[in-house]
Amino acid sequence: MLYTNDAYTPFEVEVVEFIQEHHDIFTIRLKFTDPAIDSKYFFRPGQFNMIYLYGVGEVAISIVNDRNHQPGRFEHTIQVVGRITKGMAKLKAGDKVGIRGPFGTAWPMEEAKGKDVIIVTGGLGNAPLVAATEEVLKNRKQYGKLRVLHGIRTSDLLIYEDMYTRWNNSPETKVYMATSNAEPVDNGKWTWGKGFVTNFIPELGVDYANSIVMCVGPEPMMIGVAKSFIAAGVKPENVYISLERSMKCAIGHCGHCQLGAQFVCKDGAVYPYPACEELLKVKGL
Amino acid sequence: MSAHDKLLGLAARPKVAVHKFSSCDGCQLAFINDAVSLLELSTLVDIVHFAEAGPLDEFAEVDLAIIEGSVNTKHDIHRLEMIREKAKYVLCIGACAITGGIQALRNYQDEKGLLSWQEGVYPQRTDVIIAEDLPTAKPISAYVPVDFEIPGCPITSIQLVSAVRAILFGVEPEKNVDSVCVSCKHAGITCVMVAKGEPCLGPVTANGCEALCPSLGRGCYGCFGASKYANIKALKQQFRDMGLTEQQITHKFQFINSQDAGLQGE
């Protein structure tokens, strides 16, 4: 933990690279400017940072491990939505921003050992699961089959194409991609389909009774995915999802991220599905 | 232009113009009252047109046109369109520019009533006024697209400077949308409605004024327009319970921001 004194104040990081992933999605590769901080910084797949844009404010964004696996580097893939992310879209290499973190719960990488791992994402939900996917591949023998399912509206919205190609070519790993709004433009690099990612369930070739599902996407999608995989035989407690809520502090003080009794910032954002199933049914909670 | 593209193409040293339409000039004073900030800003931007402060170049190409006042004459429309055409971004300041302001009370007059107002205010050459006047006072956004707004009557120097500062940082100015009650409580001001029986628009009015009127023991006049979640019906019922007549209640709401959609309701 970086915070022995004040968990409110960020640390300086430098943008080492700015990657325009799509017209409104970009990635910033970051490094701490103080090596002493860098040596203490360690995150688990699924955790998030608060990123601070000078003079504007902070946003909570999940951590993507460095695409080049370079030590001391990590990434954030950000979609332009609000005031702060619009400002962040103008960052460039060399710019400095602030970081607080890592915060929140992590994907169940230990629990997943010895199991088939199914990564299911929608839209920009793939970013919070990149580190988990890489973790499986890094310790390949400790996990069973790896299936990476991703749903997007149309083929042209795809980001991380190089990463998906590499994953699909990894041992015991297959990538499945579905488009919901139009026929996919097949790049021939992996399996494509039209409709929901859950359509792939019959062809994944995994042992559902011994599988773990990790899913991030819009809430209705995650609920649908959880139900479908549970129906296919995955134990409910082996389905994990990650929630998104407004966060100002990320340390359980500001109250914004509450979902019932949950502080999504510290009790989440990664939850076993049964822990939030009932809460997600209530509108406006 | 999508919201995403906004402020992407801002010049490193932007050109700024300050324009006035029908208004009292009070919002422009937010610049002048805070002379130190204005001087500091002038090291970051070129102020090419600001009649009240000196420079005059009304239709220069600018990055940011700051507009005060509402549109009341045919001539206004033409001038406004020219300004919009030459400006990359338009920032409206104050109640007049955003909702039409207090002069929009004439929107409630019929033709005959309006004529009597025109004759009353301009007894000589009323015909010139009649020929130019529009039947209504309307906000800037009724005629041209507006990028950013700062509400208030008048706006404060802090609002204005922080909005320009945000634009220089390449982000939209923040909006005040919580109620005046929130500002009152933060400042430790005792509620004038609960403790003094003063009818107050604070619960339905956007904050940003630091609860100026309640801090002086008065009810809020609604200068900053409706708060995001204003429940007008509930507040009107409260005013009735306090003994206000229907006419008194109508007058409370038909004042500075009478045209604000958020302040309408039973």
Add this chain to the structure above:
Amino acid sequence: MSHYYFLPHQRIDDMLSALKSDGYKCVAPRYHDGSIGYDDLNKSSELPWGYHDAQAPGHYEVTKTEHKHAFGFTLPTTSVKPMLFKAKENVWKVARNDEGKLAFEPIVEFEKIAVFGVRPCDLRGIEIQDRVFMENSYNDVRYVKRRENQFLIAMNCTKSHSNCFCTALGDSPFADKGFDLAMTELNDEGFVVEVGSEKGRVLLDTLNLAAASGGQAQAALSRIEAAAEAQTKTLPPIKEVEAKLMANLEHPQWDDIASRCLSCGSCTQVCPTCFCHTERDEPNVLGTETNHTREWDSCFSIDHSYTHGDTYREDTKYRYRQWLTHKFSTWRDQFRTKGCVGCGRCVTWCPVKIDVVDEINAICK
């Protein structure tokens, strides 16, 4: 030596002097322009001698009487919260130099404050906020420093106003813990004083107070009991409230409340336990330095549930439901305590007279 001591009214100033010589700034409820709220206290004559208050839903009134007591009113308009968790403050600042380098610096401001006359409900409010800012997985260093430098002199209630409902929550208007000294005012005489901490004992020693008589101690307890008995509001047992609120998230009463609620946030802003806040940047004009502020927020505010372009609690009924279910139900899971102390401020200061007790009873019946 008796457990109780007696501080005559004439010797309040000695206590204030002792606190001052220990480096404390004294703060107490004071009358100002129609209300009684916390302010700096330099001498005992500044206390609200003879003032009484009347509170009802959406109603607050202070009257001056000829009584010779300083604490004849019920409770001040604000709680102790703003002294610990400030309504707005700079939590850190950051300077940016010409090369774009950022230098972050935490801002931790605190002073030694002695609060004279804290009502038991407000003491419980502090205890509840301690669990948020001081006994949590992350602490707020500002809050911790202020708590460490605080001297709390509790003032047991000898009156209740008509919105008080601490007894309905199973509490009482008697300070049982969380204070350095606790006092009970006896009319026209002074205070029966009790020690609650080592800090309190040391201070009291310097005053050389006489022990309270048995009669004085008994009179103090009777007055507190009378204050408790004066409360008329009732609730089902808190465990039942906690369960029933969460079991009735679609109750029609939420819509009914939403039609009356102004969504102004006043209830949350006067609450001694509400901890929600927002954070903002306030850059200087030149853009070379920025203050990062923390300011009270509310579950009634627009920005509270805004996430990634959506607002989860867009309707007033969801915002009100969040406020009520959090305070009276989910708080227990979060902090192993209830979230309400029964001070009744949310009832008094609701401009449209919404009474949480009535609403809870309507939903839980």
